[in-house]
Amino acid sequence: MSAWGLGRRTAVRAEPVERAPAVAVSQVSKVYPGGVRALDNVSLTVWPGTFVAVMGPSGSGKSTMMHCAAGLDSPTSGSVRIDGREIAGLDETCRTELRRDRVGFVFQAYNLIPSLTLEDNITLPLRLAGRSPDRQWMHALVERVGISGCLGRRPAELSGGQQQRAAVVRALVAKPAVVFADEPTGALDLHSAHQILQLLRGLVEEFHQTVVMVTHDPAAAAWAHHAVVMADGKVIDALEAPTAARLADRLIALGGR
């Protein structure tokens, strides 16, 4: 059964294996105060072990979708499940806990704390949650992303690319069900951006992680296994093994909207 297509449920798949979807957004709408319908009946399923890019023109609803899917914001209607757990009805405290335990974030601006070493930055969210990091897992990640020699240094002593690698480790160290990455390469030069994207793809494939990345850049989105294209608060297209050229064509065609 093809899961793609307009108006139908958009399923972003690896093999639907042993677990629940990492994220299941089902018929979600979001109307902001003032009446802007930022999401209009959006459905999206992300299976564990997949790298998914979300694209679309400015104002198409990408950030709103990410915020609803990650439990940062609540939809006006519809259902959001993270790792099988419904979040739409949870109060703010429970949503915060679920987010802390099951969701990782990578932002354009790294968001590392300047006064802390990289290692302390990486472990801070876990320590704040009263958990101790799985040191073997942390060192495997640190090794894999190539910052093992930098753990004792502070962010200002590192390049943007190195800081973003640390942010990627920080997002993954708690073994989240899903990592949401919002323009993770937006502040990086081409070479560093390429390395971060290669890394995200590698971490998904080698460690069976799950990444949902919002980006404006077709070349960045082409690193994902699947891309969804949004316009006017809807998912209007989904591409498997997207290429930058196909995505660019699709976005150019939407240019007038």
Ligand SMILES: Nc1ncnc2c1ncn2[C@@H]1O[C@H](COP(=O)(O)OP(=O)(O)OP(=O)(O)O)[C@@H](O)[C@H]1O
């Ligand atoms: N807090 C808010 N209150 C009211 N309207 C909002 C709010 N946040 C976003 N919107 C509106 O919702 C729509 C979708 O915005 P959203 O930020 O999700 O789009 P986007 O695709 O992420 O855009 P961009 O690529 O520019 O970041 C837009 O019309 C926007 O103006």
